């Protein structure tokens with residue numbers, strides 16, 4: 001993705017109030033991020049780990065999503081141990097349910113959307129082998145380019161649904 005400045009990141013949020021967007025703790029300094037090896041910027045808020053953010057290019061604009069990280073359900077089995085974005089398989093402890101209010105009318109009615117994903121949102125790093133999951137992966141013969149495409153496709157589908165009633 002193209003590099004973004006802090007102001008652009010703060011201005012990108014579509015599903016939270018301006019006040020909330022102002023309070024977002026940004027990730028590493030923009031000049032420390034290897035932008036050309038990232039399909040999206042995703043991070044857990046270091047000051048509030050139950051919050052997470054996704055910022056990505058979408059149809060010519062920069063879209064930021066503010067998400068809640070669900071606490072692990074007690075006594076219930078998680079539905080998936082596969083990341084819904086990069087399809088990396090993890091031990092359940094490395095998968096989290098991220099949910100976000102939808103933008104616009106549906107969001108005002110309290111409608112949210114969730115997705116199971118790598119709990120550290122390191123998808124771009126997993127598909128490049130920069131991070132290794134703790135369990136063996138199903139064998140796959142996709143090229144990096146194909147993995148990038150799949151990740152972007154899944155990100156876009158999620159964003160599309162969040163923005164549906166904007």
Ligand SMILES: [Zn+2]
Pocket residue numbers: 083084085086087088117118121122123126
């Ligand atoms: Zn992932």
